[in-house]
Amino acid sequence: MKPKLIPCLALVLSGILIGGSTSVMSADLKVSSDFPGGSAKVLKLDRASNLIHITPACDPKLGYPCWWYFRLDNVDTGNPVVLVVTANQGVVQSGDKPRKLPADYSLPEYAAYSTDGTNWEHTARGERQGSQSIYRINTASSTLWLAWGPPFTLKDADQLIQKTCDLCPYAKSFVLANTRGGRPVPGVRISQPGATDGPRFSVWIQARQHAWESGSSWVARGFAEWLVSNDPAAESLRAKADIVIIPIMDVDSVETGQGGKEQLPHDPDGDWGSDPYFPEVAAGMEKLSALAKADRLDLFLDLHNPGYSARDIDFYLPAVPLLFPARVANDDNFLKIVQEQMTGAIKFNGRIGPDGKTYDPVVDKSVDTWTAAQCQSHTISFTMEIPWNISAATQDGYLKVGAQLGRSIDLYLQPAIRSGSKK
Ligand SMILES: [Zn+2]
Numbered sequence: 001m002k003p004k005l006i007p008c009l010a011l012v013l014s015g016i017l018i019g020g021s022t023s024v025m026s027a028d029l030k031v032s033s034d035f036p037g038g039s040a041k042v043l044k045l046d047r048a049s050n051l052i053h054i055t056p057a058c059d060p061k062l063g064y065p066c067w068w069y070f071r072l073d074n075v076d077t078g079n080p081v082v083l084v085v086t087a088n089q090g091v092v093q094s095g096d097k098p099r100k101l102p103a104d105y106s107l108p109e110y111a112a113y114s115t116d117g118t119n120w121e122h123t124a125r126g127e128r129q130g131s132q133s134i135y136r137i138n139t140a141s142s143t144l145w146l147a148w149g150p151p152f153t154l155k156d157a158d159q160l161i162q163k164t165c166d167l168c169p170y171a172k173s174f175v176l177a178n179t180r181g182g183r184p185v186p187g188v189r190i191s192q193p194g195a196t197d198g199p200r201f202s203v204w205i206q207a208r209q210h211a212w213e214s215g216s217s218w219v220a221r222g223f224a225e226w227l228v229s230n231d232p233a234a235e236s237l238r239a240k241a242d243i244v245i246i247p248i249m250d251v252d253s254v255e256t257g258q259g260g261k262e263q264l265p266h267d268p269d270g271d272w273g274s275d276p277y278f279p280e281v282a283a284g285m286e287k288l289s290a291l292a293k294a295d296r297l298d299l300f301l302d303l304h305n306p307g308y309s310a311r312d313i314d315f316y317l318p319a320v321p322l323l324f325p326a327r328v329a330n331d332d333n334f335l336k337i338v339q340e341q342m343t344g345a346i347k348f349n350g351r352i353g354p355d356g357k358t359y360d361p362v363v364d365k366s367v368d369t370w371t372a373a374q375c376q377s378h379t380i381s382f383t384m385e386i387p388w389n390i391s392a393a394t395q396d397g398y399l400k401v402g403a404q405l406g407r408s409i410d411l412y413l414q415p416a417i418r419s420g421s422k423k
Pocket residue numbers: 209210213261304305306
């Protein structure tokens with residue numbers, strides 16, 4: 001139990017008596033990052049200029065060390081907050097060869113801030129000075145949350161799934177696996193029984209194999225919220241398809257505020273092979289294999305945020321030897337629909353990432369290629385990269401992309417796509 005302060009002592013602690021009136025001096029600026037997803041190493045705090053200087057606290061051995069997210073208390077609301085971020089250019093060990101992470105990854109053109117820890121907006125454009133960016137925020141709130149991008153943690157995934165189940169009687173939550181760190185990887189399956197006489201389709205959408213790419217979870221959320229809405233296209237999709245959504249794959253890296261991509265011993269998206277290291281990957285392989293063996297998978301999507309210079313959406317296709325004629329025809333059809341649907345501030349202009357020209361399952365262990373290799377040739381499997389370093393890449397911008405993705409999938413899933421289903 002806390003002792004009660006007697007009034008005179010409270011005055012002494014919270015302010016200074018000057019000439020009979022009380023001038024309340026606010027306490028010192030305080031940075032906290034000891035919560036799920038938090039990451040910040042404080043380099044300087046200056047009360048007089050409302051200045052906070054941090055760098056991401058990530059360990060480069062645990063992935064791209066670019067993610068930062070913290071709470072700031074006792075802000076002087078009379079002056080702009082000045083946030084200086086120095087990039088973490090720690091050496092990333094995994095991948096092709098060890099290399100310093102470019103500063104641009106830690107320094108988004110626009111940072112994210114929130115006055116309630118839930119609703120996020122962009123700051124004004126940061127002023128870039130070499131390996132630092134300066135973000136200025138005017139606020140009437142004495143508490144601020146500041147981050148690289150809108151955070152999305154395990155709690156957000158749980159809340160999204162609960163809300164999806166509350167709104168849709170055919171939605172059921174499940175735990176894909178428990179991670180190496182003992183955390184659940186939650187998912188939701190929406191399956192409306194006997195809703196159509198035509199072919200029944202199956203869709204799997206997962207996000208966040210790379211923890212720093214928080215925008216991908218927001219797109220998954222936008223898709224889930226749209227799917228259980230009363231948009232006629234959402235009703236149409238629910239009536240003809242069983243859909244799995246996993247908002248966060250690498251829950252451990254998300255919760256511990258690490259970057260995840262190219263972590264040691266290897267990238268989660270290089271784990272889809274004969275001996276998976278991550279329990280959530282092993283569980284995903286088991287469930288997707290079962291769907292593939294029963295010829296019950298039509299569309300697989302792995303959602304990501306791309307490199308810092310990307311301005312539009314990109315799709316990556318499986319390795320060229322897996323691009324059978326039926327798959328190519330369905331790929332083209334889907335991408336044409338997406339291009340027509342995603343014409344807003346975050347758009348797909350038809351650009352496809354480079355393919356692997358050869359396919360060796362011992363070497364190429366990315367999920368899009370692994371999934372394509374398990375499935376019949378009518379199944380399409382993509383990595384979708386949604387840009388983060390543009391003004392439109394806000395919480396709302398990502399949610400819109402999720403809804404556009406839903407409408408695209410509804411338009412795509414027509415009976416004809418199952419023709420020519422044998423490899
Ligand atoms: Zn990624």
